[in-house]
Amino acid sequence: MKAWLKNSFANILEYSGLNAFKRWLRQNSVVVLTYHGVIPRELIKNGEHLFEYRNVVTQEDFEQQIRFVRSRYIPLSVKDLFEVIGSKRKRVSRPYILITFDDGFENNYKYAFPVLKKYGVVGHFFLTTDFMGSQKMLWTEEVNYRIMHTHRKKLHLVIDGHAHEFTLRTVPEKEHASIRLRKILKLQRRSVIEEVLEELRQQTDDVATDELAPDRYRFMSWDQIREMSQSGMIFGSHTTHHFLLNNLTAREVEETLAESKRIIEQETHEACEYFSYPNGEKENFSERDTRILMQLGYKCAFTQIPGFNEPDFIPLRRYALYRINISYFMSLPIFKAIIAGTWIH
Template identity: 45%
Template sequence: MNDLVKYIGFSSLGKLGLYRSLRRKHRGKAVALTYHGVLPEKPPGNGDFQYRNFVTAGQFEQQIQFLLRRYRPLRAEDFYEPGGNLAGGFLITFDDGFRNNYLHALPILKKYGLQGCFFITTHLIDTREFLWTEQVTRLLEKTRREKVEVELERPHSFPLGAPAQREHASLAIRKYLKVAPLRRRQEVLGHMKAQLSDVPLTVQPEEEERYLFMTWDEVREMARAGQVIGSHTHTHPMLATLSEEESLGELRVSRKLIEQQTGQPCLTMSYPNGERENYSEVQIRQLQQLGYRCAFTQVPHFNTAETDRYQLRRVNISLKMSLPVFEAALCGVL
């Protein structure tokens, strides 16, 4: 379904009163929104794939204004403190820790007096490195080679002649690596880097708006401004693919770094990727053991007082969401 058809279709549902009816139906519940990045302006037309989970500052502010007209702002502690009232509320969350969160999201949150939760990948703070998932995409997008050989479940030769072929290769390889054991992921990435060695794997000056992570100074400023800094693990692995010792280390190290750097307790986290297969009861037990009070998934949609505090649900927000589509997503239509 193209963007115009979506806009017309979801606008029509709103005019028919569907969303108002659904908000009444779910008025005792809360919705948490997942953002990843905020850009000053719309990216170039050929950038849809790499910017798909980002929004513009204009979109973000429009969405905040919409939320404040329809819902009640919540704070992180409302999700884990006894007696927290979630009814009719919303919470803004960000995953990963990109610098554009500090540059473009923070001023808007401060303007409207809102608290967001920023879940950061601590290994990447104060570096010019890429997330491992984006290393895959970057290698395939930037290389001058016409193909790449990768062994997934079986050997694959991915053609890279056209942008659509590069996107297909990225999706297929990342899908495999997200459920592969850590060592296997490292092997495949190492093999790709060796083949596609013409691609630099540090953030270049012209890429900073999209890919650069915050500095610890910026993280501390966010915390001083009343924003919550939570863990998104240390290196962004799919936790269910790790040994218990590795998983515990990811959760412990990230929490310790955040607390050391901000001087504030780290009580919240979000699971990388966040689908149900990406974490297990092992991680829930470890989070409780380490003193985390709640954790967010990427499983939609609503949260209530009965929702498992270590499996809180969120709605992912993306670049191509017009306001009618955004409203539909919040109401559970998507």
């Protein structure tokens, strides 16, 4: 569907009152939004590199979105989540909303944090702790970056004993190859992913990862994190390394959850009680992982499974809470419809 047609339809949903009706039906439910990066429009590289910004929103759009949710929803801190949904007070007139960020990019501090402060909204930031203060790349980001920037026309990779070929002649072919390779790797053991990454680096040795766009790829420093924490922002774990929990043994899961929690508490002097699953789809975590989270003292965990958290089910799903991902190609009318539930994302 063309963009203008999508926006026209989304505007109909807003001005017809359907979005408002859906919000009314969802009184007392909790909508959780996921962001990754926030960057001013002028700093986003368009053209062949736009695919790298698919999980980024512009600072201008982000401010519009926060202004809107401030007027139509009740912004909530996860610290108050279980008290609010467990209270016996009368129904509220609007749904609750939580704003979350995954990974820990520095653009969260530079461009999202000022907007959140301006509108009095608490942000929840899930940190990949080994990367804080660095410009190292998450493995998923490195796969994408190397494929999108190499001048090679083909890749030949052996993954867990199976040969795969990836054609890279055009930008669409590169995008398809990136999606396909990351999808395959997300189902592999950590050791397999590391082997494939090393082979990918050798086959794309024309790509220099020391020339990364800092506003896109640099991570927050601990000084920045402490400043945000002192201003009321909340920090949780996103593992130490961003390997998906289904890539790991039980021992590796326990180690990364315990270590990331320890580091965040040491650096912020605040309890780290909340977790966000890397990738966060239903195949990326299991009951094994929720048991470990509980044993380590995490109070809840967020998936990337789209949906709305109804109050009666939140205590039952506290380690598998739904979230809605907010991406670059989302206009304000579509954003309004998606978070109201009138538009399937």
